[in-house]
Amino acid sequence: MNRVRARRNRRKPSPVRSTRRKTAGKRKRGKTAPKPVTHSQVAWKLGRNVAESGLVQQSEEEQLALQRHWAASLRQSGKGVAADNYSSRMKSFLAGYFSVSGREIPNWLLLPTERTVGAVVMVMNEEQSLCAAIEELERLPLQEIVVIVNGSTDNSLHNARNSGRAIVLHYGSPLGHDVGRAIGAKVSVSEIMLFVDADIPINAEKLLSFVQRIDGGLDVALNDLTPFIGYFEGRDEVTMLKEFLNRSIQREDLSINSLTAVPHAMSRHAIEKIGAANLAVPPKAQAIALKSGLRVGVGGSVDVITRNRARKSNTGAGNEMIQLIVGDHLEALGWAMGSSEPRLKYADTVRMRGSN
Structure with missing residues (x-):
């Protein structure tokens, strides 16, 4: 019996226990594995x-x-x-x-793309918010910031010119945001263009995803407003028309999202394919983009509804802005029907057309 116990005591320690002992010894001597570099x-x-x-x-x-x-x-x-x-x-x-x-780090953001990026800013009497809007854009390494000041009677032009990087185009008469967008797209040269309005300063961080989506393959990156819209019964005629246009061109996935809302982004290829002049009618530009096979999707989600500045032209039932946007959607639907079938995707299955 004593011999059997002696043999057991002479057995080699198991590899697992030996490894644990060595590791424990290294820990005691301070020889821990180096932390991975982040x-x-x-x-x-x-x-x-x-x-x-x-x-x-x-x-x-x-x-x-x-x-x-x-x-x-x-x-x-x-x-x-x-x-x-x-x-x-x-x-x-x-x-x-x-x-x-040793200099202080500027409040800059760098973009996730090697392509050139620019921005178009529409301005009409926005002296109170214009500087903040441009300052956010200046945090980004943009090749160009094209500011379209039109019909302004306040200090908007002066404030725009105070920017060391803005290219300012001034028009004494009101053009409207949509026409200003078309002009900015025409004169710009960057491969990716952001479109914003001066009345709603948008944090530069929220614009990163729009650039990333275009760089990743989209031609048009829309602002996703679906999280900020309630049930169908509470929607106005403009919101209904936006969704109807998308559904009519078989892009139900786009829901209410439209080029009428900022911010959005486009590739240079999209601008050339759509035609800069057509950007003056955003729903028509969207219809052209969808029917032309351009890749259209959402680029981010920014609440511009609750932040939209109340004006005489955009408040009240049937106001001037609503009438303009409704007319733009009718023009877009007319173009879409003329470019394909008169009834788009909607089949005529109700009326009896046979002779009696």
């Missing part, structure tokens, strides 16, 4: 390397130069805006860059 740490080092290597030339516009290096790093790493912690990684990149000079 994406934000990698971004910080990349930003610092851009600064230390002098990759941003003095002749370059700093924000646009940083955008170029940031977008290139996203392509090389394969991690775009859809990856986790995009915002923190982008901010870490900026922090790493400005850590070299």
Whole structure:
């Protein structure tokens, strides 16, 4: 019996217990496994390397130069805006860059694309909100900010000209937001264009997804207003017409979403395919986009309904704005019927057409 016990005591320890003992010994001696490097740490080092290597030339516009290096790093790493912690990684990149000079980090946002991006801003008597709207756009590395000031009798023109980056087009007579959008699209050159109104400043963070959707393959990225609209019985005639137009062109998935609402974004290809002049009638432009096979979807969801500035022209039943938008939708439906079948998708199954 004593011999059997002795043999058992001489047995080798199991590999599992041996590994645990070695690991425990390393922990005691402070030899723990190194923590994995986070994406934000990698971004910080990349930003610092851009600064230390002098990759941003003095002749370059700093924000646009940083955008170029940031977008290139996203392509090389394969991690775009859809990856986790995009915002923190982008901010870490900026922090790493400005850590070299010790300067305060600007409140900039970098875009998840290597394509050029611009914006069109429609303005008519928006002196109180215009500066805030432009300031949000200036946080983005935009190639151009085209401001269409029309029919303004306040200080809108003066405020627009105070921006060091805005390209200001001034018209003494009122054009309307839609005509201003068409003019801005015509004179702009960027590959991706954002469209906003000066009366509703939109946080730059909310515009990122619109750019990302266009860069990802959409031609038109609409503002998704469905979360802010109630039941059908509570909708006005304009909202009903928006959905009817989409359903008539067999895009029920778009629901009430339309080019009549900002913000939205378009590719340069979409602008050329639709025709800049047709953007003056947003529902017609949407019908052309859908019937032309352009890829149309939602780019984000921004509440511009409760924030819409009340004016004499857009308040009250049957107001001037409602009449204009209803007329635009009728024009869009007329164009759609003329471009395909007179009844669109709706079959004539009720009337008896045979002779008696």
